[in-house]
Amino acid sequence: MTVVPSDHFINIEDVFFSYPQSNLLALDGASLSVKRSEFACILGPSGCGKSTLLNILSGLFVPSKGRVTIDGDVVFNDGQMASGKLPRIGYVFQDDRLLPWRSVRQNIELALKSAAIPKSEWDGLVEHFLGLCGIGQYADTWPGNLSGGQRKRAAIARAMAIDPTSLLMDEPFSTLDEVNARFLRRELLELWQKTKQTILFVTHSVREAVYLADTIYIMTKGPGKVMERLTIDVARPRQYEDPRLTEIEGSIISSVLNYWGYYEPTAVQG
Amino acid sequence: MSAQNAVLTGPRDRSFKISGMQVKRALLIAGLVAVTLLAWQLLWDKTDWLSSPAETWVFFVETVCNPATYSNLAATASRLFIGLFIGYIAGLTAAFLMHKSKWWDRFTRPYVFIALSTPALAFCLISLMVFSLSDLGVYMAIAGTVFPFVSISLLAGLNSIDAHLTEMTEVFRFSWFDRLWHQAIPDMAPHLFSAFRNVHALAWKVVVLAELFSAQNGIGYQYKRAYAFFSTKRLIVWSIFFMLMVMIVEYGILRPLERVVFRWRK
Amino acid sequence: MLISKKQSLFSWVERLPRPLAKVVSNPFVVSAVVGVGIWWLLAGNVIEFLPTPYQVAGAFVGAITSSEFYIDMAITLRRVLIIAVGAWLLATILGIAMASSWPIETAINPLVFIGLAIPAPLGIYFAILIFGLGELTSIIALFVIVTPYVAVIIYGGAKARDKRLVEMAAVFRFSRWQQLRDITLPELAPSLMSGARFAFAMGWKLVVLVELLSSNVGIGERLQYFFVFNQPARVIGWTLTFTVIMVFVERYVFATLEKKLLAWRPIEDAGKGMAPVA
Numbered sequence: 157m158t159v160v161p162s163d164h165f166i167n168i169e170d171v172f173f174s175y176p177q178s179n180l181l182a183l184d185g186a187s188l189s190v191k192r193s194e195f196a197c198i199l200g201p202s203g204c205g206k207s208t209l210l211n212i213l214s215g216l217f218v219p220s221k222g223r224v225t226i227d228g229d230v231v232f233n234d235g236q237m238a239s240g241k242l243p244r245i246g247y248v249f250q251d252d253r254l255l256p257w258r259s260v261r262q263n264i265e266l267a268l269k270s271a272a273i274p275k276s277e278w279d280g281l282v283e284h285f286l287g288l289c290g291i292g293q294y295a296d297t298w299p300g301n302l303s304g305g306q307r308k309r310a311a312i313a314r315a316m317a318i319d320p321t322s323l324l325m326d327e328p329f330s331t332l333d334e335v336n337a338r339f340l341r342r343e344l345l346e347l348w349q350k351t352k353q354t355i356l357f358v359t360h361s362v363r364e365a366v367y368l369a370d371t372i373y374i375m376t377k378g379p380g381k382v383m384e385r386l387t388i389d390v391a392r393p394r395q396y397e398d399p400r401l402t403e404i405e406g407s408i409i410s411s412v413l414n415y416w417g418y419y420e421p422t423a424v425q426g
Numbered sequence: 427m428s429a430q431n432a433v434l435t436g437p438r439d440r441s442f443k444i445s446g447m448q449v450k451r452a453l454l455i456a457g458l459v460a461v462t463l464l465a466w467q468l469l470w471d472k473t474d475w476l477s478s479p480a481e482t483w484v485f486f487v488e489t490v491c492n493p494a495t496y497s498n499l500a501a502t503a504s505r506l507f508i509g510l511f512i513g514y515i516a517g518l519t520a521a522f523l524m525h526k527s528k529w530w531d532r533f534t535r536p537y538v539f540i541a542l543s544t545p546a547l548a549f550c551l552i553s554l555m556v557f558s559l560s561d562l563g564v565y566m567a568i569a570g571t572v573f574p575f576v577s578i579s580l581l582a583g584l585n586s587i588d589a590h591l592t593e594m595t596e597v598f599r600f601s602w603f604d605r606l607w608h609q610a611i612p613d614m615a616p617h618l619f620s621a622f623r624n625v626h627a628l629a630w631k632v633v634v635l636a637e638l639f640s641a642q643n644g645i646g647y648q649y650k651r652a653y654a655f656f657s658t659k660r661l662i663v664w665s666i667f668f669m670l671m672v673m674i675v676e677y678g679i680l681r682p683l684e685r686v687v688f689r690w691r692k
Numbered sequence: 693m694l695i696s697k698k699q700s701l702f703s704w705v706e707r708l709p710r711p712l713a714k715v716v717s718n719p720f721v722v723s724a725v726v727g728v729g730i731w732w733l734l735a736g737n738v739i740e741f742l743p744t745p746y747q748v749a750g751a752f753v754g755a756i757t758s759s760e761f762y763i764d765m766a767i768t769l770r771r772v773l774i775i776a777v778g779a780w781l782l783a784t785i786l787g788i789a790m791a792s793s794w795p796i797e798t799a800i801n802p803l804v805f806i807g808l809a810i811p812a813p814l815g816i817y818f819a820i821l822i823f824g825l826g827e828l829t830s831i832i833a834l835f836v837i838v839t840p841y842v843a844v845i846i847y848g849g850a851k852a853r854d855k856r857l858v859e860m861a862a863v864f865r866f867s868r869w870q871q872l873r874d875i876t877l878p879e880l881a882p883s884l885m886s887g888a889r890f891a892f893a894m895g896w897k898l899v900v901l902v903e904l905l906s907s908n909v910g911i912g913e914r915l916q917y918f919f920v921f922n923q924p925a926r927v928i929g930w931t932l933t934f935t936v937i938m939v940f941v942e943r944y945v946f947a948t949l950e951k952k953l954l955a956w957r958p959i960e961d962a963g964k965g966m967a968p969v970a
Contacts, residue, residue, distance in 0.1 A: 214597045245597065253594040257612040257690040266608055267598045298690040318598070451798045458799055475821055532719035537727065543939055545897035547904065548931040551915060555924040556742045631811040635901075638813055639919070646813070653817045661817060669809050 164189035165354055166213070166322060171222030171232075173208055182208045183219065184379035190322070190371070192227075193352045195345075197359060197369035198382075199408075201416050205380025206358045210324045213356065215242045227321055244271055246315030246353070248325040252307040254299040260286070260310045261295040264317050271318040285313040288347055305336045316347070322354040329364070338396055341368060345392065362408050366401050367394060374408070377416045384411070477659035485659045486666065499667060502644040505561060506633045509568025510626070516569060517576025524577065525584040534577075542574040546628075550636045564636040571632045572625050579624070583617030615687050623680065630672055743925035751929025760914075761933070768899055768910040768934075774831060776895040779838040780888050786839065787846030787887075788880075791853075800843075807840030812898055816905050830902040838894050842887045849883025881953050889946050896938055 166189065173183040182205045190196040200206045211217045212224060212232070224232040226243045254263045264282050273281070286292045289309040291302075299307050308328060315323055329337040345368065348355055359365050365372050366388060374384040386408070390400050463479055470478040477485075489495050523534040550567040557563035587610055595605045611618075637646025645668050652660030708716060715721055728745050735744040743751075755761045790797045819833030857879070861871050903912025911934060918926045 216593060216596055242599075244599075247594070247597040249590070249594065251590060253590055255591065255608060255612070257687075258608060262608075266600065266604055270598050270600045270604065300690060314598075447794075451794075454795060454798050455802065458802075529719045533723040536720065536723055540935075543935050543942075544931065545900060547897060547901050547912075548915075548927070551919050551927050552924060552931070555919065555922060555927065556739055558741060627808070634811040635813060638905075649811075649813055649817060653820070656821060658818070658821055661814060661821075665810055665814055668811065668814075669806070672809055 165192040165194070165227055166190040166356065167223070167225045168209070168213075169223045171209075171212065171219045171224065173205075173212065173217060173219045181379040183212075184381050185222070186375070186380045186382050187222075188373045188382050188385070190354060190356060193354055195348055195355045195357065195368060195370045197357045197365035197372045198375060199359060199362060199365045199372050200375030200380070201377045202360055204375045204377050206375055207326050208380065210247070210326050210356065210358055213322070213324055214245045214247050243321040244318060246318055246320030246323040248308075248311050248315045248323070248328045250327045250330060252299065252304075252311040254307060254310055254314070256298065256300050259296050259298055260291070260302070263299070263310065264314045267314050267318050273318065281317045285317040286310070288316075288350065289313040290343070304332055305340060308332065308340060312344070312347070316351060316353065320353065322356060325355065325357045327359055328357075330359070330361075337364075341396075344368070345394075349392070362405050362412075363396075363401070366405050366408070367396055372408075374412060383415060475656065475658065477657065477662075482659040482662055486663045489663050489667075495667070498643050498645065498648060499671060501641070502633055502637065502646070503671065505564045505637070505641075505644065506568065506629055509565040509633065510572060510629050512565055512569035513572035513625070513629070514576055516573040517580060520573065520577035521580035521584060524581050538574045538577050541570060542578075544570070546571045546632045546635060550632065550639060554636065554640050559640040561641075563640060564633065567636045568629050568632050572629050575625050575628065576621060579617055579621030580614075583614035583621070586617060587613045612687070619680065619684060619687075623676075626675060627672065630668070634668070741924060743928065747925040748928045748932070751923075751925040752932050753929075755926070755930050755933050761930075764909065764911050764914055765934070765937075768903065768912070769937075771830060771834075771899045771903075771910070772892070772895045775834045775838060775899065776888070776891040778831075779835055779842055779895070780891040782835065783839050783842035783887060783891070784846055784884065786843040787883075788850050790843070790847045791850035804840040804843055807836070808844065812837050812901060813905065816902050820906055825906050825908065827908070830899070830906060830908055833902060834895065834898050837898060838891055841894060842891045845887045845890060846880070846883050849880050849887075853879055885946075885950055885953060889942070892941065892946075893938065896934065900934070 168186060168188050170185045170187055171183050172181065172185060174181045184205075186205065186209060188196075188198070198206045198209065208217065212219050213226070215231070215237075218235065218237050219232055220235050222232070222234065223230065229243060230238050231242060232238065254260070255266070258266065261282055264285070265278050268278050268281060269275075282295060283292065286295055289312055291306050291309045291313070294302060294306060294310070299310065302310065312328070315325075329340055332340065341364065357365075357368060359368075369388055372384075372386040372388065373382045374386065375381065376383050386404075388401075388404060390398065390404075394401065466476070466479050470476050520534050520538055524531045524538075546567070549570040553566040553570065554563040557566060591609055591613065592605075595609050600609070633644070634646040634649065637644040638650050641647045645664055648664045649661065652658075652664065731742075731745055735742040735747075786800060790800050815837045816833045819829045819836070823829040823832060853876075857875050858871075861875055866874070899910070900912035900915065902908065903910035904916040905912075907913055907916065911930065915927055915930060918924075918930065
């Protein structure tokens with residue numbers, strides 16, 4: 157079941173995945189496509205396999221079936237990982253995952269080094285992205301001395317600084333308080349408009365998805381499938397309380413109520 | 427000093443302030459030391475086997491000035507470090523095997539368990555006999571005693587590595603060296619330190635024990651001689667040296683290193 | 693990465709009949725075969741004075757079939773019991789006293805520190821010099837050596853008591869007896885338990901050392917005899933006998949006791965409190 161044309165920047169076609177030592181499918185033929193420089197959200201209830209999808213894109217998991225391409229390069233094809241280099245991915249985790257014993261600068265530099273970016277560019281990139289994220293003055297501070305919001309900014313700066321082919325975000329704002337989260341969402345959109353990176357953003361909050369995304373992919377509960385693709389045609393900059401967004405949110409909620417309810421997980425065949 | 431300065435210089439200043447409790451404790455300890463010395467002196471008057479505090483002090487000064495003392499200490503220390511090194515290599519290997527998979531865990535565990543329940547004394551006797559009383563026997567006795575403790579603490583360290591951070595290093599494609607140096611080792615550091623402390627204290631005791639049976643120099647040999655001479659002052663003075671050596675490692679190496687490694691903690 | 697690779701190295705095992713394959717692929721069996729195999733290869737050839745497993749097995753059987761063994765073992769066991777129980781009781785009193793009063797803590801702390809730092813032979817030699825050779829010497833020396841270790845364990849447990857539970861008891865007006873029985877003792881039980889384990893394990897190892905150094909009858913004296921007359925197979929064989937007993941006590945007596953006393957604890961906390969003993 158392919159919902160969208162497959163000539164996009166990130167293509168996921170009919171991907172299956174199950175965790176080892178588990179006979180339940182985490183992904184049951186999920187498909188989606190994201191255009192270059194698009195802000196796409198994956199919306200689903202917890203346990204629907206949306207984080208699994210990001211882990212596949214980042215190369216942590218290999219799907220058992222299906223095809224994944226990024227920017228025309230095949231990454232996975234039917235259980236095989238492509239030889240050669242995996243595309244460079246920026247990842248913002250749900251928790252910040254900064255090394256607590258390294259300064260913010262060292263954390264970013266380690267990512268730059270691992271992305272094989274020449275050392276001469278490091279200083280400039282660190283300054284630039286920490287500045288964009290508004291924490292330039294904390295470059296030489298240990299993460300433990302920063303607030304939750306500041307650590308989140310540092311994690312975003314790290315992901316953006318390595319010049320990724322795409323930016324994956326796994327519910328990055330769900331651990332923040334609502335005021336802080338709203339503030340960061342607005343800044344993320346501003347950043348995105350400056351850098352024009354392709355973003356795939358996972359969330360379970362309908363309002364967050366509607367506010368952020370160009371396109372929303374709605375997943376089923378249980379073994380992950382993409383049920384619906386939705387384009388949000390509200391001009392930017394958007395207001396969080398915009399009545400048009402509220403209306404879209406309402407219609408999404410009333411439609412997902414049908415399939416986010418109780419769902420009997422199916423076992424893997426064979 | 428102004429309040430602002432106090433904030434800037436931070437916690438270092440606090441050590442200059444001595445609380446009433448600390449004074450009380452210091453007085454109590456001073457009193458106890460005085461009572462101990464007095465009792466020692468009185469006991470010396472009454473018995474024939476104990477050396478007096480004055481005699482012991484004279485012997486201590488003599489020993490400090492005697493260059494042979496330091497060759498004895500160096501002999502013990504070098505045996506200790508070689509033995510510890512072998513024990514660490516063995517313990518590290520066992521820990522990695524046990525961490526690798528369930529199968530390898532069950533493969534390795536019996537050896538760790540056997541070594542754990544074999545007393546240091548048995549290790550000393552067996553290894554000294556097998557290696558005909560050579561220094562190699564002392565090394566192997568230390569290594570054998572120490573190895574299970576190293577592997578158990580390292581395994582605990584390996585198991586405590588934050589899987590989330592490991593995932594992060596994979597996503598950002600860290601090299602194996604960066605993973606080890608910037609993630610795994612700092613993450614395991616508390617375990618590494620406590621392992622080193624325990625194991626190091628244990629190794630000092632084993633080396634002395636082994637020297638008791640084999641060596642012609644070293645602290646253990648000096649204990650044996652002191653016993654042969656029925657000389658308590660020798661026993662006391664060599665024990666002071668023993669404790670000084672242990673404390674040098676603690677305060678000269680471990681504590682400063684800990685301060686550097688854990689400086690990121692609040 | 694979560695990709696599992698088939699282990700082609702062991703594929704021949706799968707072709708064996710089922711019960712045989714099960715034995716051959718059992719890590720414990722493989723481990724024992726590899727270990728004994730390496731030992732056998734080393735013994736006599738690479739390491740000249742290392743006895744073969746066969747010789748050691750012979751010495752082990754020789755030990756447990758001789759009547760002297762049971763006499764020596766009984767003597768040593770009796771000492772171990774006296775020392776373990778005595779040091780544990782003394783350490784419990786010291787540990788709790790240290791945790792509850794600062795002058796006692798200040799006064800005893802340096803003693804405990806010295807006790808932990810000095811090597812066991814020193815204490816034993818001192819005791820021999822003071823009290824001469826004999827039963828009393830062994831027991832006093834071992835009390836002095838073992839008690840600080842156990843006291844530290846119990847002191848740690850008593851110091852880490854949960855103040856909130858004491859507050860709760862005060863709010864609900866618990867009687868003194870109730871506080872002791874329902875809060876203090878269960879809270880201290882884990883450290884009392886590991887203190888007892890430690891006292892026993894350390895007592896074993898040190899009793900043998902004392903017997904060896906002071907040529908007092910018992911397993912230790914036997915070991916010294918074999919050492920002096922260079923009979924490594926018998927040293928290993930006799931060591932194995934008391935290792936077997938130690939493991940038995942640890943596995944059955946203490947594990948059963950712990951299961952009973954600490955049944956309320958979450959599983960991952962169980963079995964802690966192993967620490968190095970010389």
